[in-house]
Amino acid sequence: MQNVVAHGATIPALGFGVFRMSDAEVERVIPAALEAGFRHFDTAQIYQNEAALGQALRAAGARRDELFLTTKVWVDNYSADRFAASIDESLNRLQVEQVDLLLLHWPADKVPVAAQIEMLNAAQAAGKTRFVGVSNQNIAQMQESVRRSQAPIVTNQVEMHPYLPQAALVAASRASGVAITAYYGMADGAVPKDPALQKIGAKYSKSAAQVALRWLVQQGHVALSKTARPERVKENFAIFDFALDDSDMAAIASLARPDGRIVSPAGLAPAWDA
Incomplete structure (x- = not known):
């Protein structure tokens, strides 16, 4: 497993996400994820499966x-009376004293970024998280977060896949020392079916999904993978025994398209840069 280092945080480059997974699916797949080698796990208050993840990790004997x-803190909790309390609830559900990384889930438009960052910093100062970051912020919001935050912003977790490579955001992030964490790397099921990615995978005896995950980590990003099927977990993890050549990287970059973005919920998403 390789790592991504940002502002003192050493983040496993491949994480296991539990978005849109039921408690039963989480409890069934987490032992397989641990056995495959996953140690980075990503959840959120709004996923409503923090407790299942915490229980599954404990039951599996994970250290x-x-x-x-x-x-991630949900937008409804961006208030003085709910922010800290919601984190305590998350820690209780996860059965830990602190998380390694706490993110603001969406910027939304009801609470200024400055106020969100102030509450996030307070949570870090209180020892509820080792590191802090943001999610789904555009370039201007991310840069404001970096300027206003006393604690370093270690990552911006955003949608990224071959159809949405986020070139402008990546450049701005690197200039600020902020790592990119990529979610929706499979483009909601489009990646595994893509003939161009399948063709590249055939060169290395890998699947299109493995190619896309490798493409993300090879750029220096953190990639979140996801499957509810224990038998598929090993495949998702097996991306560190090959490297894409320059022509492959260029071919994948050529898949970018203007309508590549999938996730953009009204009232939560910012004005995107591209």
Whole structure:
């Protein structure tokens, strides 16, 4: 497993996300994920499966000091009376004293970024998280977060896949020392079916999904993978025994398209840069 280092945080480059997974699916797949080698797990308050993840990790005997746990504060909790309390609830559900990384889930438009960052910093100062970051912020919001945050912003978790490579955001992030964490790497099921990615995979005896995950980590990003099927977990993890050549990287970059974005919920998403 390789790592991404940002502002003192060492983040396993491949994480296991539990978005849109039921408690039963989480409890069934987490042992397989641990066995395959996953140690970075990503959840969120709004996923409503923090408790299932915490229980599954404990039941599997996972050592806390070997795990990197990320959760995200939901927008309804961006208030003085709910922010800290909601994090305590998350920690209780996860059965830990602190998470490794705490993110603001969406910028939304009701609470200024400055106020969100102030509450996030307070949570870090209180020892509820080792590191802090943001999610789904555009370039201007991310740069404001970096300027206003006393604690370093270690990552911006955003949608990224071959159809949405986020070139402008990547450049701005690198200039600020902020790592990119990529979610929706499979483009909601489009990637595994893509003939161009399948053709590249055939060169390395890999699947299109493995090619896309490798493409993400080879750029220096953190990639979140996801499957509810234990038998598929090993495939998702097996991306560190090959490297894409320059022509492959260029071919994948050529798949970018103007309508590549999939996730953009009204009232939560910012004005995107591209």
